[in-house]
Amino acid sequence: MAFNWLADALTERADNGLLRQRQCQQYEKDNIICINGEHYLNFSSNDYLGMRHYEGVLQAWVEGLAQFGAGSGASPLVTGHTQAHLALESYIADGLNREAALLFNSGFAANQALCMALFSEHARVFDNKQHANIFADKLMHASFLEGAMCVSDNAQLRRFKHNDTEHLSSLLQKGANSDTLIVSEGVFSMDGDCAPSEEIAEIAQQYNAWFMLDDAHGIGVLGDNGFGTIEALGLTQAQVPIVMGTFGKAVGTAGAFIAGSQVLIDYLVNFAKHYVYSTAMPPAQAVATLYSMTHIATDSTRREKLIANIAHFREGFKAKFSSTSQTPTSENNNHSVPNSTLTLANSNSAIQPIIVGCPKRALALSESLKARGIWITAIRYPTVPKFQDRLRITLSSNHTTRDIDVMLDAIALAVEECN
Incomplete structure (x- = not known):
């Protein structure tokens, strides 16, 4: 039969911890995302300024629909x-x-x-x-x-x-x-x-x-x-x-x-x-x-809030994980990271990757976080280089400092559980 190797390709990817699967979202509001009837704090959206749900943008879209x-x-x-x-x-x-x-x-x-x-x-x-x-x-x-x-x-x-x-x-x-x-x-x-x-x-x-x-x-x-x-x-x-x-x-x-x-x-x-x-x-x-x-x-207030959230996250991560974390440089970015190590990338943007170095561990940490009501996607090879599998955290101006603190606490618990 033609293309009878498709299932084998999927099985191999699953065995390596690299299988991609979609998740169906029911709705999202104020950084709370609902998937399969469960609610999570969302730290995986690229909506860095929270403009997707901003009333003015929605109204402009409605006016555009009426005209065009x-x-x-x-x-x-x-x-x-x-x-x-x-x-x-x-x-x-x-x-x-x-x-x-x-x-x-x-x-x-x-x-x-x-x-x-x-x-x-x-x-x-x-x-x-x-x-x-x-x-x-x-x-x-x-x-x-x-x-x-x-x-x-x-x-x-x-x-x-x-x-x-x-x-x-x-x-x-x-x-x-x-x-x-x-x-x-x-x-x-x-x-x-x-x-x-x-x-x-x-x-x-x-x-x-x-x-x-x-x-x-x-x-x-x-x-x-x-x-x-x-x-x-x-x-x-x-x-x-x-x-x-x-x-x-x-x-x-x-x-x-x-x-x-x-x-x-x-x-x-x-x-x-x-x-x-x-x-x-x-x-x-x-x-x-x-x-x-x-x-x-x-209106620069959203950008200013995002900058403050980035600083709060990085300071909080350093305080909580300083004994087990390291900051990668361009020289070590392509090397494997020990399983007990969390590596916070050197980023001052809304994108804050935590390198864990193993696809299965990245997936396990992500699932452990979901069990605690935190949605952070595991990004694995081939999206990123081998041994650079990670939790990709994205921050938004809509996040509160409490949201970020809760997320950091959940990561600590997930690491303890997965180690």
């Missing part, structure tokens, strides 16, 4: 591009000090579309069929890496050590010719640390390369107005010609964008198949997204 209907009805190049989409694109471009921006239905689609449009066989014809180069941080989002691998016949993908600009420079010295794209993340999704974006931008200009920043986890959180790493560091379009960001995290809605020069955006409108052949984002979603972004820009 439930969906866009067509692809952007037919009749799916509305004034709601245009207004959001203009706001993003202005906020990032870029010439233009383009909306996508997801960050995955945006990253894949960018790779395939810039490095397709068709694109190579315009570059006299020269082989292009992509240099990506080793911990880059899977969406981009998958897209880069899809165009491997036309562009060579090389991965530099995480946040290691010396390694990046050495790779560029060996093979930076023709079109070269350097790619990193503003805030890394699994480790929560930040890229040395200013240094990478300098290196890119030195080698006449383009620098693309995937700022999915920086948009909404960083910068005086919530425009992410680009705003926080004052990086120009010349320094970072391509910016990708998403709305499904701190902004609290869904979808993504790419921002850059007018020529880049016009090129994507013509050659990015994920944009050309997909039904456009619902206009009501664009209306709600614009409202959320403008609110974030005018």
